[in-house]
Amino acid sequence: MKRALTKKYDFGELKKEPIDESSIPKAIKGKMKYVGIELEKGSGNYVQIDHSRIYQFVSEYLRSLGVIVTSTTEAYEKFTWAKEYFWKALRVNQDFYTSLTHSYWRHGYFIYVPPNVKVTQPIQACFFVASKGVAQPVHNVVIVDEGGELNLVTGCATMSNEGLHVGVSEFYVKRKAKLTFTMIHGWAPEFEVRPRTSVIVEEGGTYVSYYVNLYPVSHLDMCPTTYLHKLAKGYMTSILLGKKRSFMDIGSRIEFLGRDSRGEIVSRSIVRDQARVIMRGHLIGRAEKTRGHLECRSLLLSQRASVTTIPQLESYVEGSELTHEAAIGRISEDQLYYLMAKGFTEEEAVSLIVRGFIEVGLVHLPPQVRASLRGVLRIVEKLARG
């Protein structure tokens, strides 16, 4: 199976090398900060370096409430009830990369929040590739039980210029539970990244996801899917920075399975250099009285880059209201002149506009998470200017 890959990667072995926080090198911690991960700030942490070096931590307080933060391999072994949650939201043979992860599983995070427990100070998870040419196929499972709440902040970074990361993630948001999930990607120009995510939101639950891509990648394709049951809500925001020679095919999908569910997908991209970006949005209505909206906007800032937006609305039932808007353009001259007339230099005006363009979706996130994301957005703004 590995032979089907375009490059030769090092898959290592499945073993666990637990490490503690102090043994994580400063250089790695520095890169982690760029993608929003500061270990002192997490109420729980999961850090995985390459295949097997894993640092996991959960605060005394959360542990006493029954919150679990560990690796999926450990959870699968220790908790029989956990097995129910593996490969249920996604199929093993969904595509080549899900099958690959099933065969070459190298850990991933497992997080469980018991009923009615609220984890407000975020739990953090970070995947880091430190060695050259590593393949990091991970399987992540998150369960927020009935009435529970979890803020999960994740970041991915690397010290190696090349590698492969496949993240198969299954999130289960049970009745009236809430999960906010942020993911900041800071990979590298020769990296291949293939996330495969499925989220099931049960009756009355809420799922909010916020994704930012910061650095150039060789190839990144993903289309996380959220399944909404009755009265459930889903908000998916993506902020993409396409630079250098990146190829990115990034989508979001919401499937309305239960009546009275609501969902919104917002994607904004800034594309320059020779990057090629495909932005997909897909809404599927299968129940009555459902409402979904999809917005895809892109600022294309160079002659040799390209952007394709593919908004898709599908409905199988009367009474599912689905709408979309998509736009690709430059920063309009009129906007620039207006701001310059107010006293801003052209550079300042561009900054203001870029900043305004990427500041979406924050309203759905709790204040603690919003604050750290503002720092990430400042980085996006700086990098967007070339």
Place this chain on the structure above:
Amino acid sequence: MSYSSGEVILTSKALLRVRDLWVKVENTLVLKGVNLTIGEGEVHTLLGPNASGKSSLLMTIMGVPKFKVIKGEILYGGVNITKLPPHERAKMGIALAFQNPPRVNVKLRHLINRLKAMYPQDKFTVNYLNVRYLFDRELYHGFSGGEAKKVELYVTMLQSPKLALLDEPDSGIDVESLMSIANFINKFIESGMSMLIVTHLGSVLKQLNKIDVAHVMFGGRIIYSSKSPLSLLKLIYESGYSGLVKLVGDSIEEGLN
């Protein structure tokens, strides 16, 4: 007394001097030799039919790059600003309230905070003109006509300008908004700000506490100036702009050839 051009000499010091200004936008000549002088603390108004060059004149004084000066000059406070970029003119104290501001990808609150940090905030805080409820919206996205006018006027005055260029602050709004806008402008007139106000049908003029000079633009130039703005307005209402043009007569015919 009336004059046939914008050169009305009042007793105060000249703040703005526009001399024989010819301006092109793309390939169209929009200003054909405009002369105008505004003294410190004076309020001038610009009347005229559509496409007579009123907005173009304001945009050119502000320095919006689309408007290319092909002849003539603009002096502000004695300094030749004809080649200065707009942000430098703004820093010198000129501010423009756009007639049709574009949608901008910036939250209104964010723009306000930046402006407050960039310009000295005056002794009295600028009245919000009841637009606070719009602060978290993206600027001009889905604003009604009245909302856009008030917001634009508000952000312009946050610049604490010495010379305020107001492009039709009174078009497309209801009577109540007109009153609050007029009161808002009057406060600044009281404080001694110089202004050049383009008005739509003169609605706001009757509410302003002071208007020193009214100019009429036609075909890209100022054809008539008067120190009795309200009588001029009455004349225009009665005979239309064509009536006024007939009155000014020969000088126009010459200019157009």
